[in-house]
Amino acid sequence: IACDNSRMNEAADRPVEVIHLSGCSFSSSDRALVRVQDLTPEKADQLIWLRARIHTSRAKGKQCFLVLRQQQFNVQALVAVGDCASKQMVKFAANITKESIVDVEALVRKVEQKIESCSQQDVELHIERIFVISQAEPRLPLQLDDAVRPDGEGEEEGRATVNQDTKLDNRVIDLRTTTSQAIFRLQSGVCQLFRDTLTKKGFVEIQTPKIISAASEGGANVFTVSYFKTSAYLAQSPQLYKQMCICADFDKVFCVGPVFRAEDSNTHRHLTEFVGLDIELAFNYHYHEVIDSITDTMVQIFKGLRDNFQTEIQTVNKQFPSEPFKFLEPTLRLEYTEAVAMLREAGVEMGDEDDLSPQNVTYNCICTHFSQYDTDFYVLDKYPLAVRPFYTMPDPNNPKYSNSYDMFMRGEEILSGAQRIHNAQLLTERAIHHQIDLEKIKAYIDSFRYGAPPHGGGGIGLERVCMLYLGLHNVRQTSMFPRDPKRLTP
Amino acid sequence: IACDNSRMNEAADRPVEVIHLSGCSFSSSDRALVRVQDLTPEKADQLIWLRARIHTSRAKGKQCFLVLRQQQFNVQALVAVGDCASKQMVKFAANITKESIVDVEALVRKVEQKIESCSQQDVELHIERIFVISQAEPRLPLQLDDAVRPDGEGEEEGRATVNQDTKLDNRVIDLRTTTSQAIFRLQSGVCQLFRDTLTKKGFVEIQTPKIISAASEGGANVFTVSYFKTSAYLAQSPQLYKQMCICADFDKVFCVGPVFRAEDSNTHRHLTEFVGLDIELAFNYHYHEVIDSITDTMVQIFKGLRDNFQTEIQTVNKQFPSEPFKFLEPTLRLEYTEAVAMLREAGVEMGDEDDLSPQNVTYNCICTHFSQYDTDFYVLDKYPLAVRPFYTMPDPNNPKYSNSYDMFMRGEEILSGAQRIHNAQLLTERAIHHQIDLEKIKAYIDSFRYGAPPHGGGGIGLERVCMLYLGLHNVRQTSMFPRDPKRLTP
Secondary structure, three states: OOOOHHHHHHHHHOOOOOOOOOOOOOOOOOOOEEOHHHOOHHHOOOEEEEEEEEEEEEEEOOEEEEEEEEOOEEEEEEEEEOOOEOHHHHHHHHOOOOOOEEEEEEEEEEOOOOOOOOOOOOEEEEEEEEEEEEOEOOOOOOOHHHHOOOOOOOOOOOOOOOOHHHHHHOHHHHOOOHHHHHHHHHHHHHHHHHHHHHHHOOOEEOOOOOEEOOOOOOOOOOOEEEEOOEEEEEOOOOHHHHHHHHHOOOOEEEEEEEEEOOOOOOOOOOOOEEEEEEEEEEOOOOOHHHHHHHHHHHHHHHHHHHHHOHHHHHHHHHHOOOOOOOOOOOOEEEEHHHHHHHHHHOOOOOOOOOOOOOOOOHHHHHHHHHHHHOOOEEEEEOOEHHHOOOOEOEOOOOOOEEOEEEEEEOOEEEEEEEEEOOOHHHHHHHHHHOOOOHHHHHHHHHOOOEOOOOEEEEEEEHHHHHHHHOOOOOHHHHOOOOOEOOEOOO | OOOOHHHHHHHHHOOOOOOOOOOOOOOOOOOOEEOHHHOOHHHOOOEEEEEEEEEEEEEEOOEEEEEEEEOOEEEEEEEEEOOOEOHHHHHHHHOOOOOOEEEEEEEEEEOOOOOOOOOOOOEEEEEEEEEEEEOEOOOOOOOHHHHOOOOOOOOOOOOOOOOHHHHHHOHHHHOOOHHHHHHHHHHHHHHHHHHHHHHHOOOEEOOOOOEEOOOOOOOOOOOEEEEOOEEEEEOOOOHHHHHHHHHOOOOEEEEEEEEEOOOOOOOOOOOOEEEEEEEEEEOOOOOHHHHHHHHHHHHHHHHHHHHHOHHHHHHHHHHOOOOOOOOOOOOEEEEHHHHHHHHHHOOOOOOOOOOOOOOOOHHHHHHHHHHHHOOOEEEEEOOEHHHOOOOEOEOOOOOOEEOEEEEEEOOEEEEEEEEEOOOHHHHHHHHHHOOOOHHHHHHHHHOOOEOOOOEEEEEEEHHHHHHHHOOOOOHHHHOOOOOEOOEOOO
């Protein structure tokens, strides 16, 4: 479908501010824009067109030095009074506000000394024409260079860093930094690796509803929605629906979607809305088939990140240094009682059935003790039945324990999972034991009345996985637009 | 990590009801389960283990005929009094309720006459041992065979079909039908094709928040959420966040996630919660670059379904016959005014700026007229500005029209999109024109103050795409757990 030029130009021209300085005609249809990352010595002496942001700008006599940026790539550019540029044009270029988007026509020139401050170190651009495509307001709420400065660096020179709330309040600018670009490209990779691994294993992707009629786990920590003339809730997890899909013969399912928790927790690791990477599968003989399936998926993600996202990892490390993420094959799996024994040996007093929760003082101890295994990823298996939800399958050998597990990255929990009770009668008994109103979970229990295979699964928090893989310290850094009890914007 | 056998058995045994009849020991660790679809003549005379559902059961003298089912595959099986089975075992087998899950040990036998009623037509199983893994309650709320019967078929014999509400009320059973299995496996394919196509084109997947602080499009049709001591809303689309990502230099983004509409519409095509496949991208010179990117993505999806999901398509067609989905390359694009001219020629009275909405009587006319192009997929471009949201870019050549478009499958809208205004000043003017409270959309407008490239995009409804591709007539058929003003369960 051909477009006539006149219409094309006008669509681009209005309301884009095009300020045309060199007097040549503006003919865009045959103009190919190059990418900054492709500006290498091979392009030397070529006249090219480029669209980029003004990253910095510095006027110096009859010259104006610009750094032009596209995502994590940037290149030095020069407007100098001479054949191509008038004095007026140099002044014009120098006055373009930082973060404005410009189109430039420029000659690529090899440089003798590497330009250390730019990603494209071997060439610079000699600008012949420059157009403003979109003008930024002159006062930026934060400076990109400040936002990527490692803590403590440049303090002596009085250089600023940007605090987290300022970054989040001005996320559109903060997301332009090399660190943010790397974090969210890596996050996109985690989702893709998760899905591709499971698809190869024969899993089916499902879509589960987020508006639900009843809060299945008793109603705590759930957001209420006005639903026409009645009330509804936001799903705290897709678990019921994943399990229904197993009862409906989908055999192995996964889903990626938002999960909502109305917890008033203001910590580095809690969000009120996060992205759940959820897995559920029928197994043949033992719930460890489920654990193996999940840990192998995580290992595939770790390998994929290590092999395909080194640039991103190193970019983030520049601002937030951390050790490379370590993992074992097969994944280390320890039983809960082993962990308790290790802690007792270390002098920690705790009961057999005390929860090893992050709120618990023993938590940090256990992380330290596990360090002997030289892995940043492990599974803790067979939690005490008393600390797990009512639908958790009890351990057939010891009713004090359960067929349930948590998974940890760098000592913090990223997944909680279990074999689920698939028998309506046992499920009813356990619900009564937990004093749950049977009427409210009727639909859930009824799902198991028409034949259900043994099954299990778990839910992974995407933001936590990204945070801990990269060795970051706040889950808000790996959520594009984080939601917590105090933050609903932007 | 090795598991000892005793624990494995017990984990499987309890609370699974294992009823052991043949007297042999139950040793599961080295027992490989075969899949029904792999039961072919090559396996003749082998003794195999299989886990499956009892699809049907019919006792006849000293024999009991079973049909064993796994998803869309099934096989005939026989328990007969003789060397392997006692009279008691035949009686036991005959009494196992339909939809129960069983483990059987059986000899695979070639049959002389094809078994037309089963997917595995060349073999049957001679059962030697049978265990009940999970027992279904004897009274099923619906029969699977009834649920897949085409409308009208078997009416003379007095055979039942199942109405949609009964199906949806008992979705766990309804999803076991061949039709449902095919629909949702195809739906999983649509998501994968969508993402894979865009990833190859250099798009980045983003995750956008669903709980938002302000209803950006004026507050109509939005669900309210109680958020701690304040109120929030459920996002009607990820558009604002997609646009912020473009302003944040992600260049090309997509997301797949729930979208919420508090519309009291009880039609075949409306849901209050559906899955949005959303795209947004910066373009260089003309918003038709955006249209081309989206239509090419759709074409890749159509091709992927045609080439890789024929079994699923034909399975659905058995119950719901329809013509194969037709599309052109490049995609047919017509201007709104052309459509209006065609309708006027056909005698329809309408104004230049009347909306071609599904509510409009002219809608069906236009579908009929477009049939001359022999495609089930087309784009209608350049809608009147007056019928589009305030953030839509006006047509620079004719301010009565806009740089906006809808896309249609089999005559029904599946996508609405546009070039967005990327200039804060023009956006403010348009919002004022639409009498929108500027205070409420301040964050949105501010996103464009620090340099924004020209960009556009659109949102596709996953359930509609699946419904229309398969030629179905109700969007509830392609939503696993549909939500509408009257349905919140299961």
